[in-house]
Amino acid sequence: MKATVIVTPKLSVLDPQGVAVREAIRHHDLAGVRSVRIGKIMEIESESDIPEEKLHELCRDLLSNPVIEDYRFEIESPAA
C-alpha cells in the first residue's frame, strides 16, 4: 500500500518559515497573498496494509508533534 502523510504547522502556531516565504512571494507582485504555511509530505510504502487506526497512532506519536502540528493522510493504493 501507499499512504501519503501531510503534516502542517497548527494555525495557532507561528510558522516563521511560512512568514518569510510569504514576504518573498509579495516581492513577486502578489501583494494579496495573505498566508503561507510550510509543512511536510511523507510517502509511506508498505508490503502490507496499515490499518487506519495504526496510521493515526503513527502520526500522533512520531510523524507529527500534536503540540505544534496537524496531520492528515491519504491512502492511495491498498496492497490487496
Added chain:
Amino acid sequence: MKAAIVRFPGSNCDQDCRHALRDVFGVETDYVWHKDTSVEGYDLIVLPGGFSYGDYLRCGAIAKTSPIMRSVRDAAASGTLVLGICNGFQVLCEAGLLPGALIRNRSLHFICEHRWLRVENSDTPFTSASREGNLLHLPIAHGEGNYRVDPETLETMRARRQIVLRYCDVTGEPTDPANPNGSLENIAGICNQARNVFGLMPHPERACDLLLGSEDGKVIFESILSRVARGGSPLPPVAFRDG
C-alpha cells in the same frame, strides 16, 4: 554522586557536559550510549546538546524512540534528576517528559551568543543555589529554541511554577528585544510538575569557567550537587502530582 550523559548520534555537547561535571565539580561521570538500555544507579541524567539524528523529522523526534529513553522515563518517574540542555530540552519535550515544543527561531537564524536569563523559580533542584530574580549570563546556540505551548497548559505551568528561566535584558526585564528566538513569554527553561526534570535552551556547561566568558552556569550544577548531597532524589513536595 554519579552522573550519566546520554549520547545520541549527533550529540555534540557531551564532552562539554563531562568537562563541567567531572573536571569542574569532580563528579563521577559516565557516557551512556543511546542503544544502551539502562541508566539505573545514577543521581543525574544529562541529555546534552547537539543535533541528535541530524534533527531529522523534528529536533529530538527520533531520539525519543531510542532504546535508552525507556530507562530515562523510568528514572524520571522515580524522581531521579534529569537535565536536558538545548537539544536535550527538545528531546524531553518530544518524549513528553516536559510540556510544549520548540520550533524554529522567529528570525530563522541560528543564534550563538551570550544572553541574560532571570531565575523565575529557585525552588527547584536545579536552581536552589540561586535566588529568584537572579540574573545569569549564559550562552545560547540554537536554531530551534522558540518555545510553544497551548494557553491552558501555560496557565497550569504558571500556577505550578514550572517556568524556571526567562530571557531578559540586563535589568532583568523579560522584554521582547531580549527574547532571542520568539519564545512564548520569553521562556528559556522549564521543569515538570515534580520539578525533577529540567530543560533549558542555554548552555550552563559552557559557562563554568571565566575563560569562556562567564561562570554563571555553575549555579545550576551547584544546585544539583547540593540536592544530591542532601540525600538524593525524593521528589520535592508539590501540590499537584496528576499526570
